[in-house]
Amino acid sequence: MNWKKCLAVSISILGLVSSEQVIQACADYNNYDTYPQFFGNEAPGKPAYMPFNFVESDLYYNNYNYWSNDFSSSTSENVNKQLILKEWKAELGDKYSLEQIEQIVYKAGLNSLFALKAEGRANSKNDSLAANAFYQFLSEKKGKAYLDYLIYAKKCEINANQELSDWNDNKQKPVQSNNSLKDEGLTAFRKEKNDLLKMKYAFQVMRMAFYAKQDDEVLSLFDQLLAGKADQSVAYTRIIGFRAGVHYRKGDKALAGYYYSKMFDNSDAYKYDAMVSFEWSRKRYDTESGELEQDRIQDIYKLCKTDHERAVVMVMKGLRAYPEFALEDIKKAYALDPKVAGIDVLVNREVNKLESGYFTQLIYAENKLPDARIWYYSIRDMNSVQENPSTDADKTYRDYIKSLNSFTDQLIADKQAGTPALWYLTKAYLACMQNNAPEMQANLQQATAAGMKESEKGLYQVIDLLYSLYKSKTITPQIEAELLPKLKSLNEVAKHAELAVYQFRDVMNHLVAGKYFQQGDTIKGVYAMAHAFTWDSSRVTFNADQDFQDVQGDVLSNLSVASLKKVQAFRGSNKKTAFEKWLVDNTYYTLPILKELEGTMYVRSYDFKSAIKIFEQADVPDMSFPNPFMPQINDYIELYPQDTARMYNKLGFSKRMAELQDIIAKNPNDAGALYGYAVALYNISYYGKAADMVAYNRIATDDNGYFKDASDAKKPRHLQEYYRVFAAEQYFNKAAAVSIDPELKAKALWGAAKCWTKRSPTTEGHSSYYYDQAYYINALKNPYFDKLTTTFSETRYLKLVKGTCDYYADYLRKR
Structure with missing residues (x-):
């Protein structure tokens, strides 16, 4: 990266007042991309004023154009x-x-x-x-x-x-x-x-x-x-x-x-x-x-x-x-x-402020995306709550929109600053904020009649697209047909205009997908989000998180199997309209991917026989994982040679788990089968080395691990098992109860003890830096430790635990 990208120095102060400098720290994200910005800041067409475009909370203006790929x-x-x-x-x-x-x-x-x-x-x-x-x-x-x-x-x-x-x-x-x-x-x-x-x-x-x-x-x-x-x-x-x-x-x-x-x-x-x-x-x-x-x-x-x-x-x-x-x-x-330079840039800034502080909140409130499992930096935040603007704030913004609208009327009448087209487009966008489609249409027509500069035509294109979305409460087949050429056109612009990349993404995510979700069409909502962003410079194929760790992926991942089959049917249908075909084509969620997800859902719900039928299909993607049947004393996630000496794919794992289920069904007292089954359940949880088998990508910094949380009740059953390992503890206890081998009993009880610690309470009001201490204190209270110590202290396994696990060693010293 060019050093100038990381250090913005005011030449005028540095050169003209050599004792003082203004420095802006290096930032690798787009400062303008902090809210859906449909209006943008390019319509005035004044590059010299770019450093003064509205940037949320940025005191000294980033003097780099983020809508350009050139940071030199x-x-x-x-x-x-x-x-x-x-x-x-x-x-x-x-x-x-x-x-x-x-x-x-x-x-x-x-x-x-x-x-x-x-x-x-x-x-x-x-x-x-x-x-x-x-x-x-x-x-x-x-x-x-x-x-x-x-x-x-x-x-x-x-x-x-x-x-x-x-x-x-x-x-x-x-x-x-x-x-x-x-x-x-x-x-x-x-x-x-x-x-x-x-x-x-x-x-x-x-x-x-x-x-x-x-x-x-x-x-x-x-x-x-x-x-x-x-x-x-x-x-x-x-x-x-x-x-x-x-x-x-x-x-x-x-x-x-x-x-x-x-x-x-x-x-x-x-x-x-x-x-x-x-x-x-x-x-x-x-x-x-x-x-x-x-x-x-x-x-x-x-x-x-x-x-x-x-x-x-x-x-x-x-x-x-x-x-x-x-x-x-x-x-x-x-x-x-009236002719002073910069009036158009100033008005643009005020529109951007309204976008950031008001319109964005309206969009989020009216077109709510599924927010029970929000992903932020690949972290699942179950406690995220979308707040709507307060009544007082709402009135303040609405009154300001009226005042700004009135001023643009004066600018149109006076013809002293900016261009009539820019002011009509401004009024059209303000009408959009007020959900007034007829007013949008009237001002768009006026902008066309006034004649537009090239920079204004790009803004017109976006607002006209918004008009198609706002003139109807729902997206009907007729609206879809109207949207298709407009969305295709904006996608073409995005090939060479960086701002359009973000505008296309936000239209697809927050307006198209949002409306679909609100009208109960989850399938199209998911595919709209899947068709929002791409790393492909030709913008033909579109990207989604391959681990399902984005909003649309999380929606898919938490559907019922029956609902997922409906998604598959829609994806595979030959009777789609032109819009529907465009919506799903070249997105990540192909039939094989959806089938693989279905198989993974069966694994999560321990329906291994159904999983086998899916993973046996030739077109379903395949991958290998560390041995999930390898027990470990401590929860080390690092892989060692013994972990990968035998690898399992999901098909092989499902077959073995189905065999264990059959053995247990025939003989509920088979301690070995019960223990092996429990070990596997633990190893596909957040704490095991084969966690990716059900999670696709285990996130090491996931705050949902180890500690009980108020959001646990919101989690679907498979996530409760992934983080809290109830079933694994149950099978460890079953194995310990029926085993006559002290060594196996000790192993099973140790497995149950590890499961118990994954539901550690937290002390409200303490920062995350306190969590290690809280976890340690709770671990010393583990009820399984007493039974292990009084009954199995002489087993080889428990002696190995004592020399390996610091928590247990400290428990013994304290005892």
């Missing part, structure tokens, strides 16, 4: 770079491509440019850059001024990089001091006639003065060199930042904030840096508690000289508003200057 650099860096390259391209009369210019401006080394200047021509034999047309131009007389500047700029860049606290210890050594470069730049500035180069020289001069901490000179140079020469260039944008940084270092935070707002407004370049620096200037936090001590926003606002400047400050304030809503700030900015 931040969005801001890409925007800045493209603006600089385009400035060069325009300056040179569009004669050279951006790639050619980038190769020289960003990639060519200082030595290459030194050599070009010394030789006066591009040497095709020794110079890899010789074929570059821009490079050739620099060797000509008319390119000399540009070459001189680039050499100078690259020398300055070396010095500037010394100030960056990154992880690169191999920084290039400066060619000249900051002061020397400053003087050289001043001389060049005075001689230079070209406006673009003149501004670039001014930027480098002030840059060197700033890094030399010559604060007064920075302010003096600003007045001397740039009086009346403001422009929207990248260079001038950064110059404003140097001026702001000096005021910050001098302690005048409000004035610094004012100039950072001007830097933010000047161009699309370095907006992220200007914003973060603005926030550092604006707010002071308590270093211990992290509580806000002072907000200088009003002081900054008072320094503004025009309504436009005041509007910019309100926009910047709104772009940082969270968790509070920002509509009043947006209205104020709009009233001050």
Whole structure:
């Protein structure tokens, strides 16, 4: 992973206020993917504002576009770079491509440019850059001024990089001091006639003065060199930042904030840096508690000289508003200057807040997914409860939707900010939040009539899909037929647009599947979730957890056999509609997989003869497991040679268990058969080495193990056995009761003792760190220990237990 992905440093603060840094810790998940985001944040079509898109609970904005597969650099860096390259391209009369210019401006080394200047021509034999047309131009007389500047700029860049606290210890050594470069730049500035180069020289001069901490000179140079020469260039944008940084270092935070707002407004370049620096200037936090001590926003606002400047400050304030809503700030900015940039981004943020805090909860409440067994990081949480919004919160959100709707009406009427299509789409989505399908339809039609940009067409596609789902309380065959082309189309978009990947997934999971589950169609609900996500770049095959440890897998895994057979019948039917065929095709739950699950269900319910019939079928997947008939004193999950000397598949295991059942049925006093049966039941529980035979994948960190829990009553019978091993204990006791061999009795009672400890009580209010102690204390109270000690202490087996099991050894010492 590129280091930039893990360390986001505010260049403006780090470069302009070298004593302070903003660091964001490395995160490997998508910060935007924390709630179903159907509206997205791409419709305004403003890459420079991407760092200010709504991100739940993210203080310093992740400056990486998670809807892109390219994490090599931040969005801001890409925007800045493209603006600089385009400035060069325009300056040179569009004669050279951006790639050619980038190769020289960003990639060519200082030595290459030194050599070009010394030789006066591009040497095709020794110079890899010789074929570059821009490079050739620099060797000509008319390119000399540009070459001189680039050499100078690259020398300055070396010095500037010394100030960056990154992880690169191999920084290039400066060619000249900051002061020397400053003087050289001043001389060049005075001689230079070209406006673009003149501004670039001014930027480098002030840059060197700033890094030399010559604060007064920075302010003096600003007045001397740039009086009346403001422009929207990248260079001038950064110059404003140097001026702001000096005021910050001098302690005048409000004035610094004012100039950072001007830097933010000047161009699309370095907006992220200007914003973060603005926030550092604006707010002071308590270093211990992290509580806000002072907000200088009003002081900054008072320094503004025009309504436009005041509007910019309100926009910047709104772009940082969270968790509070920002509509009043947006209205104020709009009233001050209806054409101020960022109104569309701000409204988009407010819609995202509504999605996150309100619409998501409505979706979860109206289209409840089966939540008795929630999977989170592969952990089965039986206590998960989906809470609905409170009445007060619901009213607050509904009132806010009305207010936002009213403001979009004003934006449509005024035609000053954004586009009419964007505002109609916004209204359509707000109508969706209010479950108002006719209003959705009307606004979608208006958006179409208004004409849409490409970025708006993608949003239209998603909202139109939502309309098909919201115009009917249930998904009927007619709705399915309407959904099919729309879902296929969104899936096609997802091949090249990352946002659409998540939108398609959330539509299938939370809306399509959710509606099916609510209308009692479990089969289609399961397949909708199975058709939601894929790792396949062609998006032809779709993925589900092969261990059934996701929501849809858990639903399947806990169906009755009769219900599972209905799923099989649907999957195998040749009479499916086009939608139904699309729904099930290329998903994980094929007939062989469903058959294998049926066989596993029989194993879980100890119906081994029925399991045999399933596993004997040729197309049923097969796998092998450690010997489930191998007893062990301690519950070590690690495999040893003796565990794998003989492996069992589910068919072989079922045959042997069926044999043991027959033996026990004929002779209930066969202690050996009873003990072997009990050992196998224990070994396919959570605590055995063959647990995967019934669980598919035993999770070592599963909190359901070892301790009794209030959720036990919610668990289906097979999970109660998996975690609490009641049947295994029963058969161990039966074996002990009928055996006449003291060694076998001791083994059987030890097996029962292990089962008893898997229902340890917990002390309410204690953290999980207390559990080990609680388990230990309970183990010493094991009722089987007393009988083992008083009756079987002289057996070889119990002596082996004493030397192997710490719990039992401690029990003896305590006794």
